[in-house]
């Protein structure tokens with residue numbers, strides 16, 4: 001059965017290019033974009049590292065689920081999610097109800113190289129982040145796959161190639177004019 005919702009939801013591990021792809025997708029389709037990480041930050045009034053260190057991961061996950069619940073499945077939107085959102089069964093059901101689910105993947109080396117550019121991911125502040133990535137991927141890979149309608153490996157694609165591929169596989173038309181800086 002086709003997904004009832006009208007959203008396009010991007011899921012995937014940290015460093016698979018979800019945020020950039022979502023921004024570009026919003027620009028090229030004219031759709032409004034919802035970012036669950038940004039919604040959590042807005043709701044709690046502080047950055048993700050502070051949320052984890054001051055309130056704990058549990059608080060982050062509660063507000064993340066609440067954010068997901070606020071997004072309507074009836075609108076044609078682009079929804080981008082944090083990498084750990086699939087760990088809750090409740091979130092997986094909410095995501096599937098929102099619309100079509102795009103799972104972005106990348107090989108471990110690429111993920112490690114990409115996440116190493118920024119120090120804003122508390123779950124990777126470990127003695128051996130490379131190993132943490134492997135372990136989290138092992139726990140989560142099947143969860144992403146279990147709710148995905150399509151999967152795009154971004155390891156060797158540019159941002160615009162990722163967007164081209166998503167629009168092509170979902171058969172979504174481009175807007176007549178590209179929205180600047182969305």
Ligand code: S3P
Nearest residue numbers: 013014037048082083084121122
């Ligand atoms: C997390 C991924 C992050 C953010 C938080 C937790 C995770 O989002 O939600 O740091 O559990 O994988 P990105 O996937 O956008 O980095």
